[in-house]
Amino acid sequence: MSFAELWTELEPLGRDPGTGGYRRYSWTPADAECRAWFTRQADRLGLAVEQDRNGNLWAWWGPARENAVVTGSHLDSVPDGGGYDGPLGVASGLAAVAELKAKNFCPERAMAIAVFTEEEGARFRVACLGSRLITGVIDPETARGLSDDDGITLAAAMTAAGADPSLLGPDDDLLGRIGAFVELHVEQGRALAPMDAAIGVAESIWPHGRWRFDFTGRADHAGTARLADRNDPMLPYASTVLAARRLAAEHGAVATFGKVIAEPGGANGVNSAVRAWLDARAPDGDVLRDTVTTIRSAAEISAAEHGVALTVRQASYTPLVRFDEGLRNRITSVLGAAGVTAPVLPTAAGHDAGFLAARIPTAMLFVRNPTGVSHSPAEHADQADCEAGVHALALVLEDLAG
Ligand SMILES: [Zn+2]
Numbered sequence: 001m002s003f004a005e006l007w008t009e010l011e012p013l014g015r016d017p018g019t020g021g022y023r024r025y026s027w028t029p030a031d032a033e034c035r036a037w038f039t040r041q042a043d044r045l046g047l048a049v050e051q052d053r054n055g056n057l058w059a060w061w062g063p064a065r066e067n068a069v070v071t072g073s074h075l076d077s078v079p080d081g082g083g084y085d086g087p088l089g090v091a092s093g094l095a096a097v098a099e100l101k102a103k104n105f106c107p108e109r110a111m112a113i114a115v116f117t118e119e120e121g122a123r124f125r126v127a128c129l130g131s132r133l134i135t136g137v138i139d140p141e142t143a144r145g146l147s148d149d150d151g152i153t154l155a156a157a158m159t160a161a162g163a164d165p166s167l168l169g170p171d172d173d174l175l176g177r178i179g180a181f182v183e184l185h186v187e188q189g190r191a192l193a194p195m196d197a198a199i200g201v202a203e204s205i206w207p208h209g210r211w212r213f214d215f216t217g218r219a220d221h222a223g224t225a226r227l228a229d230r231n232d233p234m235l236p237y238a239s240t241v242l243a244a245r246r247l248a249a250e251h252g253a254v255a256t257f258g259k260v261i262a263e264p265g266g267a268n269g270v271n272s273a274v275r276a277w278l279d280a281r282a283p284d285g286d287v288l289r290d291t292v293t294t295i296r297s298a299a300e301i302s303a304a305e306h307g308v309a310l311t312v313r314q315a316s317y318t319p320l321v322r323f324d325e326g327l328r329n330r331i332t333s334v335l336g337a338a339g340v341t342a343p344v345l346p347t348a349a350g351h352d353a354g355f356l357a358a359r360i361p362t363a364m365l366f367v368r369n370p371t372g373v374s375h376s377p378a379e380h381a382d383q384a385d386c387e388a389g390v391h392a393l394a395l396v397l398e399d400l401a402g
Pocket residue numbers: 074085086119185351
């Protein structure tokens with residue numbers, strides 16, 4: 001079983017023919033096709049697949065006993081996402097096990113490949129839902145009540161897909177069996193290409209959060225209302241977008257208004273309200289707090305200038321994650337001994353590995369993304385780099401499980 005074969009079979013599943021992007025949302029028919037693909041490949045490798053109480057899949061090599069070495073990632077996507085974010089880690093896990101089996105490697109420790117559900121939060125709006133549930137970071141009752149854009153709850157969606165939502169919740173039995181978790185992921189950003197390295201090792205995940213900004217003004221006529229008489233919430237919103245960019249750059253952070261709703265949103269009117277979501281991330285919690293505080297001050301000043309009311313609420317916050325230093329050092333030395341240069345990098349993207357890191361020694365490998373573009377159909381990794389990733393993962397798994 002080669003990586004190329006696995007990839008060819010997975011590639012068409014859930015891809016929109018119009019945009020070329022993926023719409024692999026959890027508990028949909030596209031998700032079911034991806035899960036069936038995984039189960040088929042695991043069967044071919046002689047691995048035993050089970051679905052845990054939270055809807056994550058586990059393919060076990062040998063009995064599911066304590067101190068297992070686990071790799072894996074997710075198969076779901078953002079709207080019109082790329083093919084590599086998530087699936088690369090799952091396909092690489094399968095191909096790495098195939099590589100180890102082909103050389104008759106016999107693991108001392110149990111091994112498994114995991115597929116986490118709803119990592120992107122594209123359907124139910126909570127990212128890393130499968131790993132949050134398993135580690136008890138989200139209350140199961142809250143999770144069951146999460147709803148998608150059509151008002152379908154997670155509980156209803158799981159039931160429709162044949163899973164039992166009453167079982168959702170922390171799974172200490174399963175977590176207790178994992179001795180180490182290594183997630184391989186396509187690089188998001190462009191650090192490896194300038195270093196001429198195909199593989200990287202994660203150091204940390206930047207803290208990140210979302211804040212909701214509500215600018216409330218007064219609806220008016222776009223033709224007859226004098227400029228001086230308007231309370232147009234679009235104006236302070238626009239200046240806040242530019243301020244966020246400038247202040248993020250000053251702080252060495254990133255800040256993005258990616259979602260905005262103008263109400264009522266008529267083409268010939270001044271809006272009554274603009275609701276916008278700021279996503280901000282920084283190397284540490286203090287820098288992140290300073291960045292958001294200064295963006296908020298800039299928004300308040302501009303809102304006051306335009307006679308617009310402003311409220312700001314924190315919608316989510318995820319603290320800094322530092323991956324296990326011992327595991328990272330072991331991985332870099334195994335790769336180094338095999339002649340693989342793997343620089344250690346921070347990342348500003350969230351991952352299931354970030355939630356597992358709170359409970360289990362966890363590490364991440366990155367595979368070079370030549371353009372750095374992610375969450376887009378343009379996301380890409382070269383075939384040779386994917387194969388280098390599989391080989392690096394196989395070396396790591398062999399070292400950990402041998
Ligand atoms: Zn991902």
